Amino acid sequence: MGRIIVISGPSGSGKTTICWRLLEMFPELAYSVSTTTRKKRNNEKEGIDYYFVDKVEFKGMIGNNEFIEWEEVHGDLYGTLYRDIEKKRNEKAGILMDIDPKGGINIKRLYPDSVLIFLSVPSIETLIERLSKRRTEDGFDIGKRVERAKEEFELSKNYDFIVENNDIDITLKKVSNIIKENMF
Numbered sequence: 001m002g003r004i005i006v007i008s009g010p011s012g013s014g015k016t017t018i019c020w021r022l023l024e025m026f027p028e029l030a031y032s033v034s035t036t037t038r039k040k041r042n043n044e045k046e047g048i049d050y051y052f053v054d055k056v057e058f059k060g061m062i063g064n065n066e067f068i069e070w071e072e073v074h075g076d077l078y079g080t081l082y083r084d085i086e087k088k089r090n091e092k093a094g095i096l097m098d099i100d101p102k103g104g105i106n107i108k109r110l111y112p113d114s115v116l117i118f119l120s121v122p123s124i125e126t127l128i129e130r131l132s133k134r135r136t137e138d139g140f141d142i143g144k145r146v147e148r149a150k151e152e153f154e155l156s157k158n159y160d161f162i163v164e165n166n167d168i169d170i171t172l173k174k175v176s177n178i179i180k181e182n183m184f
Contacts, residue, residue, distance in 0.1 A: 010149030
């Protein structure tokens with residue numbers, strides 16, 4: 001059975017970039033594609049970045065107990081499908097998940113051997129700067145994400161590792177070392 005590696009952190013912490021680079025470094029890891037009701041961004045692909053569904057379909061999936069974990073984040077729903085996790089655990093040495101901190105805590109409860117890594121940022125100001133540069137959110141959305149980040153920093157206390165992402169290459173090296181020490 002494959003071990004689960006969870007990468008969490010606030011919006012703008014570099015989770016997605018770190019995850020994609022980790023998958024290049026560790027081909028034995030499978031990526032867990034989340035299901036979301038969020039609108040697809042221009043650079044995102046169905047089934048690669050997310051499974052995109054509407055809220056009615058998502059709620060039906062909740063009712064059918066299809067999710068191992070799910071959460072409402074910034075007004076949209078995100079979840080991880082049981083069937084995907086179990087299938088990947090049987091096929092690969094490990095599973096890499098990019099999910100919110102509450103979801104990570106739920107994964108740890110269900111899979112105690114999971115490794116939870118929280119990506120932090122040097123400051124709230126850095127977070128605001130990164131979110132602004134992304135140009136995917138307006139000022140109101142950035143404010144919501146910053147407020148949520150404060151809650152997420154509190155949840156990071158439940159994580160096995162906290163890595164501050166001030167430099168993507170240094171952060172990638174730290175996270176890959178954690179994976180090597182805990183997977184292989």
